[in-house]
Amino acid sequence: METPGETSSAAARTSPIPLPLRLVFRDPMAAAAVVFLVAIAACALFGPMLIGELVEKPNFRARNMAPFSLEQGFAYVLGADTLGRSLLARLVVGARNTLGIAAAAVLASLLVGGALGLIAGYSRGVLGNLIMRGADIVMSFPSLLLALIVLFSLGPSIPNLVLVLAITRVPIYLRTTRAEVLEVRERMFVSAATALGAGHMRLLFRHIAPIVMPTILTIGALDFATVVLAESSLSFLGLGVQAPAFTWGSMVANGRGYLASAWWVAFWPGLAILLTTLSLNVLSNWWRTYSDPHQRWRLELAKRSKAK
Amino acid sequence: MSNGTPPLLEVEGLTVDFHSATGAFRATHAVSFAVEAGETLVILGESGSGKSVSASAIMGLIDTPPGEIVSGAIRYRGTDITRLDEAQRRTFNGRKVAIIFQDPLSHLNPVYTVGWQLGEVFTGHHKAGAAEARRRSIDVLRRVGIPEPELRIDWYPHQFSGGQRQRIMIGMAIALGPELLIADEPTTALDVSVQAQILDLLKDLQRTEGLGIIMITHDLEVAAHMADRIVVMKSGRIVEEGTARQVFDAPQHSYTRQLMHALPAAGSGAVAPAREGQPVLEVEHLSKTYQMAAGIFAPARELRAVDDVSFTLRRGETLGLVGESGSGKSTVARMLMRLTPASGGRALFHGDDVMAMDRRALLGFRRRVQMVFQDPYSSMNPRMDVFSIISEPWQIHRDILPRARWRERVVELLDLVGLHADHAQRFPHQFSGGQRQRIAIARALACDPELIVCDEAVSALDVSIQMQIVHLLGDLRDRLGLSYIFITHDLPIVRNLADRILVMKAGRVVEEAPTETLFRTPRDAYTRTLIEAAPKPKWLETAAA
Numbered sequence A: 001m002e003t004p005g006e007t008s009s010a011a012a013r014t015s016p017i018p019l020p021l022r023l024v025f026r027d028p029m030a031a032a033a034v035v036f037l038v039a040i041a042a043c044a045l046f047g048p049m050l051i052g053e054l055v056e057k058p059n060f061r062a063r064n065m066a067p068f069s070l071e072q073g074f075a076y077v078l079g080a081d082t083l084g085r086s087l088l089a090r091l092v093v094g095a096r097n098t099l100g101i102a103a104a105a106v107l108a109s110l111l112v113g114g115a116l117g118l119i120a121g122y123s124r125g126v127l128g129n130l131i132m133r134g135a136d137i138v139m140s141f142p143s144l145l146l147a148l149i150v151l152f153s154l155g156p157s158i159p160n161l162v163l164v165l166a167i168t169r170v171p172i173y174l175r176t177t178r179a180e181v182l183e184v185r186e187r188m189f190v191s192a193a194t195a196l197g198a199g200h201m202r203l204l205f206r207h208i209a210p211i212v213m214p215t216i217l218t219i220g221a222l223d224f225a226t227v228v229l230a231e232s233s234l235s236f237l238g239l240g241v242q243a244p245a246f247t248w249g250s251m252v253a254n255g256r257g258y259l260a261s262a263w264w265v266a267f268w269p270g271l272a273i274l275l276t277t278l279s280l281n282v283l284s285n286w287w288r289t290y291s292d293p294h295q296r297w298r299l300e301l302a303k304r305s306k307a308k
Numbered sequence B: 001m002s003n004g005t006p007p008l009l010e011v012e013g014l015t016v017d018f019h020s021a022t023g024a025f026r027a028t029h030a031v032s033f034a035v036e037a038g039e040t041l042v043i044l045g046e047s048g049s050g051k052s053v054s055a056s057a058i059m060g061l062i063d064t065p066p067g068e069i070v071s072g073a074i075r076y077r078g079t080d081i082t083r084l085d086e087a088q089r090r091t092f093n094g095r096k097v098a099i100i101f102q103d104p105l106s107h108l109n110p111v112y113t114v115g116w117q118l119g120e121v122f123t124g125h126h127k128a129g130a131a132e133a134r135r136r137s138i139d140v141l142r143r144v145g146i147p148e149p150e151l152r153i154d155w156y157p158h159q160f161s162g163g164q165r166q167r168i169m170i171g172m173a174i175a176l177g178p179e180l181l182i183a184d185e186p187t188t189a190l191d192v193s194v195q196a197q198i199l200d201l202l203k204d205l206q207r208t209e210g211l212g213i214i215m216i217t218h219d220l221e222v223a224a225h226m227a228d229r230i231v232v233m234k235s236g237r238i239v240e241e242g243t244a245r246q247v248f249d250a251p252q253h254s255y256t257r258q259l260m261h262a263l264p265a266a267g268s269g270a271v272a273p274a275r276e277g278q279p280v281l282e283v284e285h286l287s288k289t290y291q292m293a294a295g296i297f298a299p300a301r302e303l304r305a306v307d308d309v310s311f312t313l314r315r316g317e318t319l320g321l322v323g324e325s326g327s328g329k330s331t332v333a334r335m336l337m338r339l340t341p342a343s344g345g346r347a348l349f350h351g352d353d354v355m356a357m358d359r360r361a362l363l364g365f366r367r368r369v370q371m372v373f374q375d376p377y378s379s380m381n382p383r384m385d386v387f388s389i390i391s392e393p394w395q396i397h398r399d400i401l402p403r404a405r406w407r408e409r410v411v412e413l414l415d416l417v418g419l420h421a422d423h424a425q426r427f428p429h430q431f432s433g434g435q436r437q438r439i440a441i442a443r444a445l446a447c448d449p450e451l452i453v454c455d456e457a458v459s460a461l462d463v464s465i466q467m468q469i470v471h472l473l474g475d476l477r478d479r480l481g482l483s484y485i486f487i488t489h490d491l492p493i494v495r496n497l498a499d500r501i502l503v504m505k506a507g508r509v510v511e512e513a514p515t516e517t518l519f520r521t522p523r524d525a526y527t528r529t530l531i532e533a534a535p536k537p538k539w540l541e542t543a544a545a
Helices: A005-014 A019-024 A028-056 A087-122 A126-140 A143-154 A158-185 A188-196 A200-236 A248-258 A264-291 A296-307 B051-059 B086-092 B114-124 B130-143 B162-174 B192-209 B220-226 B244-249 B254-262 B329-336 B359-368 B386-396 B403-416 B421-425 B433-445 B463-480 B515-520 B525-533 B538-544
Strands: B009-020 B023-035 B040-044 B067-076 B097-100 B180-184 B212-217 B229-234 B237-243 B279-292 B301-314 B318-322 B344-349 B369-372 B451-455 B483-488 B500-505 B508-514
Touching (some): A028 A087, A087 A158, A087 A248, A143 A200, A158 A200, A188 B369, A200 A248, A200 A264, B023 B212, B051 B067, B051 B180, B114 B162, B130 B162, B162 B192, B180 B192, B192 B212, B192 B220, B220 B244, B220 B538, B229 B244, B237 B254, B254 B463, B301 B329, B301 B508, B318 B329, B329 B451, B329 B483, B386 B433, B403 B421, B403 B433, B463 B483, B500 B515, B508 B525
Parallel strands (some): B040 B212, B040 B229, B097 B180, B318 B483, B451 B483
Antiparallel strands (some): B279 B301, B279 B344
């Protein structure tokens, strides 16, 4: 079978820019997602240094100011909240806490859940059963209740918040990974590797994990939004991020009371959450296609038809 | 054909394209053929030759947009059927022309009874009410040779064997009394002895109902058994056409000659002298039993998948292990490779019991014994390129080869199995089945094994490719001094390769003999059915009758 994939690989070796990076910019959606995520990451890293002081500065002339007017300066272009604080500045600065908490929680649950899932799916013994029953317990326990108990007893702080969010999300990754491993484990190429003498580690990480990974990453990208919102509801209950610190989630929670009079207070942070999740999703989808040698030609093809 | 009446079905200049992002792919190119009532036309070709596309075009099953009938006409008794609208098509398919597919398992709905599905054929075409449909369904089942049809009509598909399911599919196809039957690889998924029964059923039906049959197959023996006339297709074109006898005895086109050459020659080769070498592997009383869990009413049962199998394999020797599906031959292979634990018995590899090896000994064993799996599509990790696949043994067994020499050695191995050096960067899906099996063989050769276990290594491949791989294996054996255990359900395939053959049935060895002795004077009744099950050319049969 001939696919267009191999013709472009010769060009790939000569170019200084790595192949995935060049390919991602051939796909407009994926490119937009990358640009957006890089911009958000830059906000999270440098935003607090640049416009950090605006965040806490009340400006009573700008109270509940509507967006798209420049009379208070560019910082107020997205409007202002009930205390007259610049929404743009708060979005930029809030990115750090929001992304930090969500990324840490998603990453932790993905790694822990994925690793436990690999073990549970691969080992046929007692250990796998123990892990699954543990997951059942976590799942059958109302996650908000768990969060309340943990945060109440340990005290609200960002590390504790990450811990709680991660624990409640672990079973999702665990069960998905286990289900896929159970199937992949029986595939012939795993038997073939065993017959070659491959050990458990090699089978798990070289043969099984790469097949399972794209699914897990896609779930992670979708889960990002859930985690941001879960964090905001905890913050709403006073158990999450404590004022004056804030996140996009708590901004949405604050703005909820003013939806009728000042929709923009909740709208902009909501939009930021939506776009971040969407970008992650688009990008994880793109990566799934890219990492599958069977599908990669689709991306390379898009590039070719453009070159015509 | 020139007597004025148009033939039953006539395909003229059929050209079909499939459009994809890569551009149009021409599946068939100006294909023309005709079938008369009561005649069997065999379309012979390997996978991808466009033979199934032609059949789908007749049935109107080509999905458009991706497919497009660029030009050509398909005439049924003189009327063009490519222009039928959907309603006309429904009355045409099934009543005039019916099709049976390759895989009887996936074309019967598992959640409905067979009777329901057969009855639907009648009620769906408004031919009968429910009671009448049931009566007719029973009748159809009887005609296709299902015993006790009154009882079995209420069975579900899984309660029937593969051969019986194919009979039911044939029953559905002939239920409305079509005049033309298209059979798309109807016996490929079946065992040899079952295949013979199905082919006989088709012949019987043809005789009693005067059916025209278009049979699509890649199997030369099936083609010879069924065909009145043969059309040979290659890459979407007809390369040869003629009566069966002409095509088989005096093929004109080079491709046809190559195909005929691939047919395992009968009676070639003298009885080879027994090889006198060191025993490499001595298998003693190997067995595998599965405990079936006890139900509420049923006591626990034992299923003996492999029952007391013993044999000895000497250096440089090839042992053929032959049996139909379910005979336990693959279980033997998996136990020998320690992929499945054995329930009893020993396998001595140079005197060490494989079944009792610890991790360390097993690692050494897996370096000296390799396996080539049945399905080259799934036995390689789809995310690894060919270089990583072939070099994996060296990553596992660190001391075989220094990393610096890997690339060089991969190229050598690719060359040895007849592939190119630049194939190393590609991924498995970019190769054909035969090429993939070559890669699997290269991987098996990477750690210079003494013994290679081939589990149905050529079953998934086209006939001419099968013989290429078998030749390659024979060539490698002679050059590298390998021993093989060659497991297959296809007796003729091993005739030119194996020194000795072990025939297995229901977990037991029923016969063991040197290859030529076995073919000439089979002792066991089951071996005889296997040898005789291979279809014989139709023209020889009619001459004898």
